[in-house]
Amino acid sequence: MRTPYGLEIIENCVACPHREERLFCNLPEPAVKALAAITSSAAYPKGATLFVEGQPARGVFILCNGRVKLSTSSADGKTLILRISEPGEVLGLPATVTGKSYELTADIIEPAQANFIARNDFLNFLRENGDAALRVAQQLGETYHLAISEMRTIGLSHSASEKLARFLLEWSASCPEEKGQVRIKMTLTHEEIAQMIGSSRETVTRLLADFRRKQLVQVVGSTLILRSKADLEAIVNR
Amino acid sequence: MRTPYGLEIIENCVACPHREERLFCNLPEPAVKALAAITSSAAYPKGATLFVEGQPARGVFILCNGRVKLSTSSADGKTLILRISEPGEVLGLPATVTGKSYELTADIIEPAQANFIARNDFLNFLRENGDAALRVAQQLGETYHLAISEMRTIGLSHSASEKLARFLLEWSASCPEEKGQVRIKMTLTHEEIAQMIGSSRETVTRLLADFRRKQLVQVVGSTLILRSKADLEAIVNR
DNA sequence: ATTCATTTGTGATTTGCATCACGGGCACAA
DNA sequence: TTGTGCCCGTGATGCAAATCACAAATGAAT
Numbered sequence: 161m162r163t164p165y166g167l168e169i170i171e172n173c174v175a176c177p178h179r180e181e182r183l184f185c186n187l188p189e190p191a192v193k194a195l196a197a198i199t200s201s202a203a204y205p206k207g208a209t210l211f212v213e214g215q216p217a218r219g220v221f222i223l224c225n226g227r228v229k230l231s232t233s234s235a236d237g238k239t240l241i242l243r244i245s246e247p248g249e250v251l252g253l254p255a256t257v258t259g260k261s262y263e264l265t266a267d268i269i270e271p272a273q274a275n276f277i278a279r280n281d282f283l284n285f286l287r288e289n290g291d292a293a294l295r296v297a298q299q300l301g302e303t304y305h306l307a308i309s310e311m312r313t314i315g316l317s318h319s320a321s322e323k324l325a326r327f328l329l330e331w332s333a334s335c336p337e338e339k340g341q342v343r344i345k346m347t348l349t350h351e352e353i354a355q356m357i358g359s360s361r362e363t364v365t366r367l368l369a370d371f372r373r374k375q376l377v378q379v380v381g382s383t384l385i386l387r388s389k390a391d392l393e394a395i396v397n398r
Numbered sequence: 399m400r401t402p403y404g405l406e407i408i409e410n411c412v413a414c415p416h417r418e419e420r421l422f423c424n425l426p427e428p429a430v431k432a433l434a435a436i437t438s439s440a441a442y443p444k445g446a447t448l449f450v451e452g453q454p455a456r457g458v459f460i461l462c463n464g465r466v467k468l469s470t471s472s473a474d475g476k477t478l479i480l481r482i483s484e485p486g487e488v489l490g491l492p493a494t495v496t497g498k499s500y501e502l503t504a505d506i507i508e509p510a511q512a513n514f515i516a517r518n519d520f521l522n523f524l525r526e527n528g529d530a531a532l533r534v535a536q537q538l539g540e541t542y543h544l545a546i547s548e549m550r551t552i553g554l555s556h557s558a559s560e561k562l563a564r565f566l567l568e569w570s571a572s573c574p575e576e577k578g579q580v581r582i583k584m585t586l587t588h589e590e591i592a593q594m595i596g597s598s599r600e601t602v603t604r605l606l607a608d609f610r611r612k613q614l615v616q617v618v619g620s621t622l623i624l625r626s627k628a629d630l631e632a633i634v635n636r
Numbered sequence: 637a638t639t640c641a642t643t644t645g646t647g648a649t650t651t652g653c654a655t656c657a658c659g660g661g662c663a664c665a666a
Numbered sequence: 667t668t669g670t671g672c673c674c675g676t677g678a679t680g681c682a683a684a685t686c687a688c689a690a691a692t693g694a695a696t
Contacts, residue, residue: 557653
């Protein structure tokens with residue numbers, strides 16, 4: 161079995177903890193078997209690329225470990241990051257089902273392990289398993305939902321500080337909260353944050369410093385503490 | 399059968415030319431029958447609203463005639479238009495399959511006729527008809543694709559003129575072209591264009607005047623002629 | 637410890653465009 | 667006709683943020 165980049169195949173997707181968790185949990189036994197048969201697993205180092213925007217879709221990647229940056233770039237090198245994928249997510253799904261090209265580029269930002277399913281195998285599997293197809297539709301709906309959220313941060317803000325505040329709040333949504341405070345492990349560089357909210361690296365640096373001065377956030381090493389979600393929300397609804 | 403707004407039911411989806419064309423053409427006969435049984439058709443005047451962002455999803459609307467504006471707004475009234483839907487498209491699909499709230503607001507901008515399918519009926523139908531579910535997944539994939547395009551125009555541009563140029567080119571993509579020229583029936587106000595590209599009404603007015611001066615476009619009544627797609631592309635890749 | 641690369645912090649400058657303000661055109665109704 | 671809305675056009679103004687240009691810090695590698 162060939163894999164992109166000729167990286168070594170680790171195992172055939174048995175022990176991977178996240179496996180098809182989100183997408184294909186609770187499928188009937190034969191379906192799970194069929195899925196396992198067409199799945200191959202590989203490890204990717206930091207900096208590797210799963211697929212590139214514009215490439216014809218080869219198939220889907222189910223992320224088991226690590227984190228992946230999904231982005232799109234313009235001709236002059238400007239980059240917009242759509243989202244950072246966490247383990248359990250399925251990458252390349254829209255392009256694979258529609259048969260178009262990947263609309264985004266997927267770069268590994270933390271060493272990752274992923275299960276790959278080739279497009280034809282995947283489509284055949286979906287045709288055989290109607291409930292899996294429905295599951296895929298739901299997954300796509302959620303992906304769409306996230307894209308819309310991202311659009312809102314970028315498109316509905318009046319100022320860069322509003323965008324950053326929106327971003328921090330969305331980013332923190334997945335983290336546990338205790339009395340208005342949230343601790344976030346911020347693994348993104350200012351540059352990357354800028355690319356997520358559509359602004360420049362310098363303004364992100366300045367705004368974060370500003371937020372710190374205003375006691376809105378606190379920085380301890382690489383963890384960010386939102387000291388007052390309420391105040392951040394005030395900025396958003398300024 | 400109750401319909402939103404208590405508008406009169408015109409017919410039970412027989413003569414509607416676009417029917418489930420895009421989404422459910424070529425389904426086996428019994429599936430088509432089952433679909434017809436759960437579908438109800440209604441007409442909506444200009445200005446009516448099919449659904450509002452934040453409402454729990456009631457079901458999907460298949461647009462037969464007319465045009466619909468899909469948008470999202472912030473608390474302070476700023477609006478971002480995601481896209482203008484044409485006949486044949488299915489509205490509310492992501493929210494309906496995921497069971498979340500509608501993420502956008504759907505306003506009728508040209509008198510419309512649409513077929514409505516309630517969420518439960520629709521999901522049951524998909525469970526019974528695996529191939530239809532796959533079709534839905536594909537439709538969702540394309541919707542996602544369009545959202546990404548929109549993100550690119552807004553997020554990857556350095557200037558408003560770049561955004562407008564991108565917008566015009568995307569908008570013209572669906573129109574027939576002859577030797578670099580494209581005629582577009584521009585049914586949007588400057589305000590609406592501004593809301594699509596994330597800028598202000600005045601800038602759109604000014605930029606269009608500017609484009610006219612530079613012979614990039616020509617305006618005849620409500621039709622816009624792109625005199626030079628190549629030059630517009632040059633602006634995009636400035 | 638010393639290099640080297642990446643990331644972060646900050647000042648100075650400049651400009652694009654949002655915003656405000658207003659006038660004029662056009663449609664449609666009373 | 668005269669209103670009443672809704673678009674479109676355009677000038678003046680101010681500010682937020684991109685951009686440029688370094689310097690300081692961090693951290694990885696040898």
